[in-house]
Amino acid sequence: MQALLNNGFIRWFDNRLPVLSWTNHHMMEYPAPRNLNYAWNFGSLAGLALVLQIVTGIVLAMHYTPHADMAFDSVERIMRDVNYGWLLRYMHANGASFFFIVVYLHIARGLYYGSYKAPREVLWWLGLVILLLMMATAFMGYVLPWGQMSFWGATVITNLFSAIPLIGEPIVQWLWGGFAVGNATLNRFFSLHFLLPFVIVGVVVLHLWALHHKKSNNPLGIDYKGPQDFIPFHPYYTIKDAFGAGVFLILFAIFLFYAPNYMGHPDNYIPADPLVTPAHIVPEWYFLPFYAILRAIPDKLGGVLAMGASIFILFLLPWLDTSRIRSATFRPVFKWFFWLLMIDLVVLGFCGANPPEGFWVPLSQVATVYYFLHFLILLPLIGWFERPRPLPDSIAKPVLKA
Amino acid sequence: MKRFILSLAALAFLVPATAHAAGDQEVPPEHHWSFNGIFGTYDRAQLLRGLEVYRGVCANCHGLKYVRFRDLEAIGLSEDEVKAIAANYTVEGDVDSFGDPTTREAKPFDAFPSPFPNDEAARASNGGALPIDLSLVAKSRVHGPDYIHALIGLGYEENAEPGPTGLYHNPYMAGGYIAMPPPLFDDAVEYHDGTAATVEQMSTDVSAFLMWAAEPKLEARKAIGLKVILFLLVLTGLFYVCKRKLWANVEH
Numbered sequence: 073m074q075a076l077l078n079n080g081f082i083r084w085f086d087n088r089l090p091v092l093s094w095t096n097h098h099m100m101e102y103p104a105p106r107n108l109n110y111a112w113n114f115g116s117l118a119g120l121a122l123v124l125q126i127v128t129g130i131v132l133a134m135h136y137t138p139h140a141d142m143a144f145d146s147v148e149r150i151m152r153d154v155n156y157g158w159l160l161r162y163m164h165a166n167g168a169s170f171f172f173i174v175v176y177l178h179i180a181r182g183l184y185y186g187s188y189k190a191p192r193e194v195l196w197w198l199g200l201v202i203l204l205l206m207m208a209t210a211f212m213g214y215v216l217p218w219g220q221m222s223f224w225g226a227t228v229i230t231n232l233f234s235a236i237p238l239i240g241e242p243i244v245q246w247l248w249g250g251f252a253v254g255n256a257t258l259n260r261f262f263s264l265h266f267l268l269p270f271v272i273v274g275v276v277v278l279h280l281w282a283l284h285h286k287k288s289n290n291p292l293g294i295d296y297k298g299p300q301d302f303i304p305f306h307p308y309y310t311i312k313d314a315f316g317a318g319v320f321l322i323l324f325a326i327f328l329f330y331a332p333n334y335m336g337h338p339d340n341y342i343p344a345d346p347l348v349t350p351a352h353i354v355p356e357w358y359f360l361p362f363y364a365i366l367r368a369i370p371d372k373l374g375g376v377l378a379m380g381a382s383i384f385i386l387f388l389l390p391w392l393d394t395s396r397i398r399s400a401t402f403r404p405v406f407k408w409f410f411w412l413l414m415i416d417l418v419v420l421g422f423c424g425a426n427p428p429e430g431f432w433v434p435l436s437q438v439a440t441v442y443y444f445l446h447f448l449i450l451l452p453l454i455g456w457f458e459r460p461r462p463l464p465d466s467i468a469k470p471v472l473k474a
Numbered sequence: 475m476k477r478f479i480l481s482l483a484a485l486a487f488l489v490p491a492t493a494h495a496a497g498d499q500e501v502p503p504e505h506h507w508s509f510n511g512i513f514g515t516y517d518r519a520q521l522l523r524g525l526e527v528y529r530g531v532c533a534n535c536h537g538l539k540y541v542r543f544r545d546l547e548a549i550g551l552s553e554d555e556v557k558a559i560a561a562n563y564t565v566e567g568d569v570d571s572f573g574d575p576t577t578r579e580a581k582p583f584d585a586f587p588s589p590f591p592n593d594e595a596a597r598a599s600n601g602g603a604l605p606i607d608l609s610l611v612a613k614s615r616v617h618g619p620d621y622i623h624a625l626i627g628l629g630y631e632e633n634a635e636p637g638p639t640g641l642y643h644n645p646y647m648a649g650g651y652i653a654m655p656p657p658l659f660d661d662a663v664e665y666h667d668g669t670a671a672t673v674e675q676m677s678t679d680v681s682a683f684l685m686w687a688a689e690p691k692l693e694a695r696k697a698i699g700l701k702v703i704l705f706l707l708v709l710t711g712l713f714y715v716c717k718r719k720l721w722a723n724v725e726h
């Protein structure tokens with residue numbers, strides 16, 4: 073980079089529009105804690121997944137027809153007649169799942185190492201905004217192939233808004249653009265599904281801005297004391313991220329090429345039919361824990377509120393967690409409850425995948441109560457009563473064993 | 475740290491496994507298909523036999539609207555053979571100069587038409603049940619080809635008679651009853667290659683054919699996948715070596 077700036081023209085240009093200095097500052101010299109572990113790879117992987125979705129999505133959109141009578145056929149045409157259309161479509165459909173996998177791991181990293189705590193609250197909020205936008209995008213994307221699950225998933229989820237008192241019904245009709253999920257719904261979902269990923273890009277820029285302003289958290293969760301705590305991003309983390317991207321792409325390729333429909337639902341290969349309701353309407357796997365919370369509450373409005381609260385509660389996390397220690401490494405009690413929460417989420421996932429009958433009903437209710445208990449009661453109490461292990465003096469000190 | 479990632483990954487992967495919770499149907503036995511596995515490919519001879527079963531039996535009730543006649547070249551038919559097969563089918567043509575609808579012989583670029591002019595006619599001829607288009611049925615049912623094979627090859631009782639509702643008992647069908655009369659009986663078709671046309675043979679062959687109809691790009695997918703993954707393994711290995719080398723002098 074420095075060598076480039078020796079060139080007279082490039083120096084002249086950079087002086088007027090400092091793209092090179094900017095890149096150098098933010099992507100090369102940018103100081104990163106020297107002790108980041110592989111849990112810090114998931115941010116760059118989420119970025120990679122977003123780019124993959126946008127690139128494959130734009131090409132899919134060149135061949136896709138957003139009309140209730142033609143959408144299903146056009147997706148089949150992509151699968152059969154468009155050159156490498158099957159590859160594009162399977163990349164996009166499995167890419168959405170992998171996007172959620174890395175983002176959920178990215179969030180779990182934040183929960184474990186206390187990355188949401190001061191001074192990174194806004195960074196955390198922006199991440200949650202990205203999650204909400206991703207959910208909306210994926211939900212509307214799943215409607216586009218206009219299969220049975222597309223149609224009935226859209227019907228179930230949009231119907232949730234009818235739980236709102238008084239204005240619920242009009243809101244649902246406004247969302248649908250009619251009196252049922254139909255062509256108007258499909259058209260607006262396509263438009264929004266095209267738009268929202270670019271809104272996500274915008275929020276990602278803010279997310280990274282906030283990150284570079286306050287710098288990365290690290291596995292020890294302690295503040296940096298001086299330059300000895302840092303190493304330049306390039307080449308150390310560029311190469312580490314490249315290695316992580318390789319591993320990610322291998323796992324992605326295994327699903328993409330050898331089990332491309334494993335994470336999808338077979339019913340979505342049946343064209344949408346408003347007259348035939350599928351036996352079990354299940355959302356994509358990444359929505360299952362939230363779907364379980366929705367169904368755990370016997371009251372419709374209550375269920376919707378609980379589902380909304382399960383995400384919005386995360387916005388309050390920086391204040392619900394009363395401990396000043398960030399990293400779970402030094403929090404012997406919190407550490408256990410972190411894993412309990414993870415297990416609880418998996419249990420909720422299973423509850424969401426199974427029909428709301430038999431023991432799944434009480435199980436999902438217990439798991440839902442525990443989810444909120446964790447954030448509203450346990451976290452504040454643990455913070456007050458836990459005796460943290462002693463923190464090291466600096467990032468560099470235990471590392472350099474000085 | 476490794477434990478952290480591994481346990482999280484394990485947790486996350488458990489969930490989708492249960493997403494396809496099956497109903498009260500019997501689980502079909504697993505058949506060893508030639509297209510299973512990393513190196514799986516379609517067995518051309520089997521697909522051609524399956525095509526014969528489809529044309530000879532299933533096509534009386536089921537269409538195959540996403541499969542064009544010319545697609546059959548991919549399973550080993552010549553251009554002329556494709557033309558000859560297409561010529562057996564009639565499809566809607568343009569309106570004539572009086573504005574009246576016409577029909578014409580199908581051409582290679584046409585798809586296998588449904589034998590019925592519309593769904594209502596199809597229902598009327600089948601006791602109210604719709605014989606679905608079969609192009610995607612190998613992907614739209616859990617266990618795909620295993621399911622089709624079991625449904626038509628194993629599920630019906632011998633000399634099955636419909637119940638009072640006109641439905642046949644078949645434990646592989648959701649709900650245990652199906653409107654389709656047992657489609658296969660021994661020697662329902664005569665195979666061009668002399669293979670004995672038992673019910674087991676025909677149900678296996680037509681299931682493989684329907685898998686091809688649903689996923690015609692399977693072979694390309696698996697072949698490209700192998701190359702991509704090998705390439706990624708080398709690339710990732712190189713990244714790992716570079717990473718080790720670059721970080722060798724950094725205490726972390």
Ligand code: HEM
Pocket residue numbers: 122125126127128129130131132133136147161164165168171206209210211212213214215216217265266268269270272336
């Ligand atoms: C945040 C990034 C994105 C996510 C999470 C996402 C998610 C999804 C999902 C889950 C589907 C349904 C997959 C299926 O079963 O077929 C889908 C379909 C689709 N998406 Fe996206 N998408 C994203 C970005 C984009 C972008 C940027 C575009 C275009 C500009 C796009 C265009 C499409 C199209 C045309 C389809 C329908 C074709 C199909 O079903 O494969 N997507 N998307």
